[in-house]
Amino acid sequence: MASTVPMKTIAIAALFVVLSYVVGPPVQRTLTVFGYWRQPVPTPLADEDLVVIDDTTNCEDLHFHAASNTLFTACEDHLETRFAWFPPLSLFDDPAIVAKNRGSIHTIDPKTFKSTRLAFTNFDDPFVTHGIDVVSDPDRPDGEAVYVFAVNHLPNPDFLWDGAAAAAATAGVPKARSRIEVFHHVVGTKMAQHVRSIAHPLIRTPNDIAAVSHDAFYVTNDHYYRGGALRQVEDIVAAARWTDVVHVRIKNSTSRTATEGFDISVALPNVHNSNGISRGRSADEIVVSSCTSGVLNICQRSASRLKIVHSSVKADFVIDNPNYFADPYAGDGGDFSGFVLPGLSHAIDLGKTHTDPLASESIMVALARPLPGGEGAGQWETANTTDKWETRLLFEDDGSRIRSVSAAVLVAIDPRHEGGARKAWAFVTGFLSKNAIAVKINL
Secondary structure, three states, X not given: OOOOOOHHHHHHHHXXXXXXXXXXXXXXXXXXXOOOOOOOOOOOOOXXXXXXXXOOOOEEEEEEEHHHOEEXXXXXXXXXXXXXXXXXXXXXXXXXXXXXXXXXXXXXXXXXXXXEEOEEEOOXXXXXXXXXXXXXXXXXXXXXXXXXXXEEOOEOOOOXXXXXXXXXXXXXXXXXXXXXXXXXXXXXXXXXXXXXXEOOOOOOOEEEEEEEEOOEEEEEEOOOOOXXXXXXXXXXXXXXXXXXXXXXXXOOOOOOOOOOOEEEEEEEEEEOOEEEEXXXXXXXXXXXXXXXXXXXXXXXXXXXXXXXXXOOEEOOOOOOEOEEEOOOOOEOOEOOOEEEEEEEOOHHHHHHHOOOOOOOOXXXXXXXXXXXXXXXXXXXXXXXXXXXXXXEEEEEEOOOOOOOEEEEEEEEOOHHHHOOOOEEEEEEXXXXXXXXXXXXXXX
């Protein structure tokens, strides 16, 4: 016998079907990127294929300057600082610690794996490290000297910390006043000369830098909100495109006033969780990671503006600081050039581990390159494929060898030294890691 279904029930059922198609895929995508279902599988390594690099504590970013065959990084140097004051993780417990413990810029020799801490000249301010970038000094032979651009997360002197009443009186004032520092370094020396500081209201929550010359760079703002529930919404809702990328052109490189002597503008608005940024494959390409979306936005540069093109890369994990690996041995044995994508494999844990010095986070490092066709296509084990790109896992760890990866760069090994095999040293570091490491990987 037939029964009559109430129209209200039909409407509810129809709404459920619509929501499952509209809301379901984004939620599933977010859970996948945050690693909800993922279990880490550490990459097996021989003892001689893993090097722990001394004096590289909490080095969030890492860059390889090919012309000088030198790696550059900025390190917090003191474990207690990172867990007491780090605005990118909404850690504002002890602003006074930055005056006691100061971070620094380091160089790393990719052959000896030795880290050298650079001494500052003309710079006595606190230095709370985050993203950096490095470009050659155009007035010297390539490889002889560089400019280093670095994020510095200073406490805001306008926020009153002395007691609850004082904090309440300045409740609308940001606790941090982050800025960008510019240094000059002559390769082979142990000094970094401070050139100038750059501060502006458009530089709100700076994360990473992509320098396109000695006097022009892009910087990402990774969040619109510095704390609270809406900041958490920014992390997990891909539709919350509230962050941006700004462009800075330095007009006066000798200015000692941080707020003067440069032009600044928004280069790319309405991005979800704009985080890592890097130069790409050509002079007019910049890549920006929407970190918690697991998306690498490939952008074209026109003057100061950036435009996202349609060939952006999707990974199934969060993407932190990307960089482009140009294979110096590309040829008959294959071309392994591509974008190196580091990130947390189980980012869903970070909310409870980021305040614990004894905790760990599992990590992944992958290589993304344009989808190959024809001969040789089978050599890539596809982890995730978009219409034009595929990614392949290079290294994975459960946090026991390194935690919280935020940057990784590849330094290729001459095939003649590996019996013709294509290998590289992957230098890997993390914003909460005690040390950076180098691991020998197969390309």
